[in-house]
Structures are given as structure tokens and as C-alpha cells.
Amino acid sequence: MNVTSLNGEPTVVQVAGSVSAPAGFRAAGIACGIKKTGNLDLALIASDTPAAAAAVFTLNKAQAAPVVVSKARLKTSGGRGHVVVINSGCANACTGPAGLKTAEAMADAAADALRADRSHVLVASTGVIGVALDRDVVCAGIAKASTALSSSGGPDAARAIMTTDPFPKEAAAEVTTASGRFRVGGIAKGSGMIEPLMATMLAVITTDAGVAPALLQRALSAVVNDTFNAISVDGECSTNDCVFALANGASGVTLVDRDFDVLVEALRRVCEPLAIGIVRGGEGATKVVTIEVTGGASNDEAKKAARAIANSPLVKTAVHGADPNWGRLVAVAGRAGVEFDLERARVRIGDVELFAGGRPFDERAPQASEHLTGKDVLLHVDLGTGGAGRARMWTCDLSADYVKINAEYRT
Amino acid sequence: MNVTSLNGEPTVVQVAGSVSAPAGFRAAGIACGIKKTGNLDLALIASDTPAAAAAVFTLNKAQAAPVVVSKARLKTSGGRGHVVVINSGCANACTGPAGLKTAEAMADAAADALRADRSHVLVASTGVIGVALDRDVVCAGIAKASTALSSSGGPDAARAIMTTDPFPKEAAAEVTTASGRFRVGGIAKGSGMIEPLMATMLAVITTDAGVAPALLQRALSAVVNDTFNAISVDGECSTNDCVFALANGASGVTLVDRDFDVLVEALRRVCEPLAIGIVRGGEGATKVVTIEVTGGASNDEAKKAARAIANSPLVKTAVHGADPNWGRLVAVAGRAGVEFDLERARVRIGDVELFAGGRPFDERAPQASEHLTGKDVLLHVDLGTGGAGRARMWTCDLSADYVKINAEYRT
Numbered sequence: 001m002n003v004t005s006l007n008g009e010p011t012v013v014q015v016a017g018s019v020s021a022p023a024g025f026r027a028a029g030i031a032c033g034i035k036k037t038g039n040l041d042l043a044l045i046a047s048d049t050p051a052a053a054a055a056v057f058t059l060n061k062a063q064a065a066p067v068v069v070s071k072a073r074l075k076t077s078g079g080r081g082h083v084v085v086i087n088s089g090c091a092n093a094c095t096g097p098a099g100l101k102t103a104e105a106m107a108d109a110a111a112d113a114l115r116a117d118r119s120h121v122l123v124a125s126t127g128v129i130g131v132a133l134d135r136d137v138v139c140a141g142i143a144k145a146s147t148a149l150s151s152s153g154g155p156d157a158a159r160a161i162m163t164t165d166p167f168p169k170e171a172a173a174e175v176t177t178a179s180g181r182f183r184v185g186g187i188a189k190g191s192g193m194i195e196p197l198m199a200t201m202l203a204v205i206t207t208d209a210g211v212a213p214a215l216l217q218r219a220l221s222a223v224v225n226d227t228f229n230a231i232s233v234d235g236e237c238s239t240n241d242c243v244f245a246l247a248n249g250a251s252g253v254t255l256v257d258r259d260f261d262v263l264v265e266a267l268r269r270v271c272e273p274l275a276i277g278i279v280r281g282g283e284g285a286t287k288v289v290t291i292e293v294t295g296g297a298s299n300d301e302a303k304k305a306a307r308a309i310a311n312s313p314l315v316k317t318a319v320h321g322a323d324p325n326w327g328r329l330v331a332v333a334g335r336a337g338v339e340f341d342l343e344r345a346r347v348r349i350g351d352v353e354l355f356a357g358g359r360p361f362d363e364r365a366p367q368a369s370e371h372l373t374g375k376d377v378l379l380h381v382d383l384g385t386g387g388a389g390r391a392r393m394w395t396c397d398l399s400a401d402y403v404k405i406n407a408e409y410r411t
Numbered sequence: 412m413n414v415t416s417l418n419g420e421p422t423v424v425q426v427a428g429s430v431s432a433p434a435g436f437r438a439a440g441i442a443c444g445i446k447k448t449g450n451l452d453l454a455l456i457a458s459d460t461p462a463a464a465a466a467v468f469t470l471n472k473a474q475a476a477p478v479v480v481s482k483a484r485l486k487t488s489g490g491r492g493h494v495v496v497i498n499s500g501c502a503n504a505c506t507g508p509a510g511l512k513t514a515e516a517m518a519d520a521a522a523d524a525l526r527a528d529r530s531h532v533l534v535a536s537t538g539v540i541g542v543a544l545d546r547d548v549v550c551a552g553i554a555k556a557s558t559a560l561s562s563s564g565g566p567d568a569a570r571a572i573m574t575t576d577p578f579p580k581e582a583a584a585e586v587t588t589a590s591g592r593f594r595v596g597g598i599a600k601g602s603g604m605i606e607p608l609m610a611t612m613l614a615v616i617t618t619d620a621g622v623a624p625a626l627l628q629r630a631l632s633a634v635v636n637d638t639f640n641a642i643s644v645d646g647e648c649s650t651n652d653c654v655f656a657l658a659n660g661a662s663g664v665t666l667v668d669r670d671f672d673v674l675v676e677a678l679r680r681v682c683e684p685l686a687i688g689i690v691r692g693g694e695g696a697t698k699v700v701t702i703e704v705t706g707g708a709s710n711d712e713a714k715k716a717a718r719a720i721a722n723s724p725l726v727k728t729a730v731h732g733a734d735p736n737w738g739r740l741v742a743v744a745g746r747a748g749v750e751f752d753l754e755r756a757r758v759r760i761g762d763v764e765l766f767a768g769g770r771p772f773d774e775r776a777p778q779a780s781e782h783l784t785g786k787d788v789l790l791h792v793d794l795g796t797g798g799a800g801r802a803r804m805w806t807c808d809l810s811a812d813y814v815k816i817n818a819e820y821r822t
Contacts (some may be wrong), residue, residue, distance in 0.1 A: 323818065359505075400811035402728070
């Protein structure tokens, strides 16, 4: 294994692939009977050897049992991970001591099936809150899934972690350096209860680069901040959000501290499309909305305004109806609790400026409406403070289907 | 006029009536041509004599022209008010210097028509943001409305300030004291862009008690905090929110500082039904949801949690679907940024406890679902901190109609 830093200018390109794209990773997704529909509901992602592990967990104070268990095991292992086990169809959240035992049993079953150290297992669950997860069913499923692991199993794993997601989310990137080539792969799932405070619903990122746990954690946290933490479907932060990263070194390329930027860029190339995929597959979503805020007193203020816009039901319904209602953008920016100057503020929809210098340009509304009929929409608000603060977030429109999905979720 | 304080125990009862119920107030609502539908769109509320005036305005930094004008006039008059003029169908917000001139012209026209001091006029507008309000049309309307003023005109005024409201909101209360009897009346309008930070969309409260401006302001602010500031339809705070109060003393009863509690109770009896009316008439609403939060580390923390629940699209859609999804209530409380103890938290829907001691009672779900099918729903979350902090808020469910109304608002 090459332990020197990268030489020359590495190139990072997105490639087709999933969580099992990096060397030395296998994945599986099976139906074990948690979902009554018979759909895939159990995923395993395994490295051939123990890997460095990093994670970002939900900040929700009502933490689900698997979050509690994964945190504890990661601490015990000192940042090592070998297997990730995830079920869908049941969140194992608010399930008391019995739920905690089930999450422990899941992790132990995965460790035993793959002869891994029990502290080297990360576990996650997604689905309905407050319903008991059948321990026997899920543990039998884990034994079965462990025999199905393969280097082409990523897409099945991506499907097996879906709940209301309309499509699976997977991405991969390849980095070519003077010292060799390595890959990053990942899967993620949405699609309701999405407004990550520190992480999104569930994502697993793998890489065959060799990375020390501390460096992997630092890079993961940085990337999550600009990707999974920069999306919102409905302003909700769930009890189960986790992003896991495993780095097993199988490519022979090792990244050290001075390669931080390359690692971040490689992770970003996987996390950004996964995050945008979560938004595109948001409950009832028909459009991905990119929100750019400039002219903030600080980046934090710009982010605060962008988040308020991303969560505004009036903005999201206007986008849904292709209504270039810039007044709602001004109103939200004005109530976002940040510095804002109405006379110097500017609002742009696509590349059509609709408000500037304190006055509207409604004659341009038809062009803006045209832009809003597309599947990818850009909203730009300059807060008019003259400051350099800027931020970007992604959200989706709010449709009647969001209401339908969530009014009938358990019925 | 009796200038002593009240004696004995005053009684406060709600009575039928509107903003013109108190003695010495007249109101009118006419159609002057701002709304293309021909519906009522201009309201005047006038005291027979100059009255004490108080107001609470939106904290939105994108303040509409009428908000700017009303603030300035109230300051100039030192808390005196004679006439309130309100148009619907156009918010006169984000309309630049021309919009400001129009708001000034509206106020001047109302003063001139009623021979009032120009500084004694309060002006408000509601409707679409960023569209110019036709100065000639509205000023001609004001002249016409001034001839229609009557003591039975309150209901017309309540109709004339409506936008997407499905019904008018009006309320009145009568206070009987040893020193005499006085009344409080009011009208309000919603129904989207409702999450008051300091005030709600528009409300006008009148009383024929004699009250000094400072006392009126203090009582109004206190009552608004627990009524209009305790409701949310969609978490939006508009550019135009105002609550005005006028006290003309025509009843012969005068309230002084030590009558603060009576004044607050009398105002509350009018403001609370108006606030709940705004929620009941919220865009697409089919239910009024009362949210009670207890066991908070402080009242502020309880209010923060209640507000997060009131604005949660997942909670609001579950209520819409009569789904007793207590897990969503736990998830929101956990992400609300307040102290929260999952093991000691409790969730109640109606009087059915569904979560306590860290475990669910799903066998009770059918009773809870039954409660949720009603038009008035109670959600109670105890945050489990053992603290005495408590708060109450009112919100509505989120229906597909909310999306429909707001996706098609201007089309």
C-alpha cells in the first residue's frame, strides 16, 4: 500500500456505480418479510476487510435504537467498520428497551454471519416510528442476505433501503492520481421527514482509498454540511438520520491529511447527486428547486434565509403552480430573522430578474413562469445588505401528492 | 365620565357582535373595484370621536407601505386614532415610493372624508404582494364608504377585509362592572401567510371603555402574544400584519392601570375567537388543532416546541388523514431545539395517551383516530423534562386544498 501523498493534479470524475463500486466492497438487498408488500427491505454492505469508519448522526433528541447502537459501536471500535446493516419498513424508533435489544441483535447477527468483530458493525433502520421490529424476522433476513453479498449488489441494497422513495439513489466517482486510482460509491434514501440538521435520512458511502478514521470523519462532516445538510423536503429532521462512510484501502491508494481537498471533492461527487436525488424523489415532488442566496451579512445568515425559503409552503406551492410569485420570496427573506434591505434586495427566477431597486418587473413574469414549468428551477435572492454572505440549498415543490402520501401513510 | 377604577368583581361575557358593537363606533364595507370579482374590498371603521389607539405590527423586514404609514402616524399622534381604513385585493407591499404615496393618500382621503386629524388615521392593505394599488380607485372608494358608515356596519367591514378567507371573523364581549358596562368588538382576516411573529394578518379591535394609549398598548401586546401570536396556518409571517385597537370611552367606563387584568380579559375574549377563527378559516383547513405542550424547561421552550409542532407538515397531514401518528409528534419535539427526555415524554391525542414511559400504546389508536375525525382536535405533548414550562398554540391541518389554493393563487 502506497502511503505517500498524491502527486500531480488528481482528476475526479463521476462514473456509473453504486455502494459496491469501490474495490473490496460487496452489497446485497433482499426481502425478508418486514414490508408486507414483499418488497426488498434488508440491505447489507460489507468490506472484505475491516475499514476505517466515520458517521454523522441525527441531532434529533428522540434518537432511534439503531442510532444509539451505531454510535456506541463506533466509539468502541475507535472508528473501524466492517459491515453496515439496514432495514426498511420499520424505524425501530420510540420502541423502548425491547427496540434497543433488537438493534443490538441485528448488529450481532451481521457480525456473526460475516465473522466480523461485533464492534465493527453499523446498523440503521427506516420506516414507521413506534412499531416494534420483529427480531427473529430481521435476524433470519441478515443470515440470508449475508449469502447474497456480491460486488454487483449495490443496486439491490439501494432498493432495499427505500420507504416512500419513488426511485433508488446511488452514485459513484473515480479519482485518478499519480499514485493510482480509487473509487467512491454510495447509496441514500429519502424521502419524507427530510431536513437534516447534521445528516440526512440514510446514506452509506464507501471508498477503496485508505483513509485514517479521523481524516475520514473530518472530510465526511465537511461534505455532509454542503450536501445532505443543504437539502430540505419538508423541514423535518428524523429520529433515524445517519450517514456512514467506510474506507477499506483496497485500491492501494492512501490519502493523508494533505489530501483533504481531494478526499472532500471525491466524496462531494457522490454525496451531492445522492442529496439532490433525495430532493428529486421527495414525497410528492415534481421539481428540484435550487435556492441561491447572496448579499447576506454572513454565510450563516445567507444559509438561514435559504433554509427559510426552502421550507416555505407558500414558495413551494407557487413553484408547484409555476407562479413567478417573487413577492413570497421577498416576504420570506424579510421574516427569516436575518439582515435584509428591501430597497437593495433582488429576486431572480431562472435568469429573469423580477424585483430590484424596490420595484417589480412584472412584465417579465411570463419568461419566469416558463422557467418554472421545467423540472429544475433556480430561485436567487440577494438580501441587499452589500455583504458577501452566500449559501445554496436544494428543495422540492409542495404538491397535493405530498399531503396525500402523508395523510394516508399508515392507513 | 367615571374616572375611578372598577369596583367589585367585573363579569366578562362574549356577546354577538362585531367591530361596531361598542358605543360610538361605526363601520362600513363596500366594493370599490379593487377586486375584479366585484366582492367587498374596502372597509372603514370610525370612532365618533378621537380615541386612544394602540397597534402591533409585523416584524417582517419587508414591510408594506401601509405598515410604514400607520407606524408613522401613530407616532405623530402619540397614540390617538379616529379612523381605520383597510383595503383587500392588493397588499400594497414591495411597491416602492409610489406605493408609499398611495398609502399616504388613502389615509389622507379617510381623514378628509371624516374630518379627522390626518395623524389619527390607521391604514392597512391585504392581498397580492408587488402589485400597484390604484390610488384613484381606492380614494374614490373611501369617499363612498364614508357615507355608508353605520353602527351595524361591522359585518360588512369584516367581509370587506377578506382575501382567501372562507368566512368573515368577528367577535364581541361585554364587561359588566360596578361602574357600568362596556364592550369590546373586533374583526380579523386570514388566511394564508399566517405565522405572526408579533401580529397576525389584520385585526381591528374597538372598545367603548376609556383607556389611556399606554395602557391600551400594554394590554394589546399581552393579549396578542397569547392569541394572534399563538396561531399558525403555514408558518409564514406576512409583510402586512397589523392589529389595531381603538378605545373611545363612549361607554362612560374608564379603565386605569389597576384594571389591567380586566382589560386583558375583555380583549382576550374578542381576540381569542378571532385568532381561532383565522385558523379555522386557514387555507384548505378542515380542522382546528389545539396544541398543548407541558413539562418544558421553561414557557419559552414549551412555546418553541408547540410552534415546531404547529408548523410540521407531517403532523398537519397526519391530522388531516385522522392518523394517530404520535411518532411524528415525538420526532418534532425531539428536533425542536429544546430540552426533551424521550423516556419521560408523554403524547396524548384527545384524552387518549399513546406514548408514555418510552413505549407506545398502539392498542388505543382506534380511539385516538376517532378523536381526529372531529373538527376540533387536541394534541398534547409533555416534553418530559419535569419542568413547569407550558404553552398553547392553535393550528390547522394541511390539506391538498392548501396546495391547490396557493399553487393557483395568481393564475
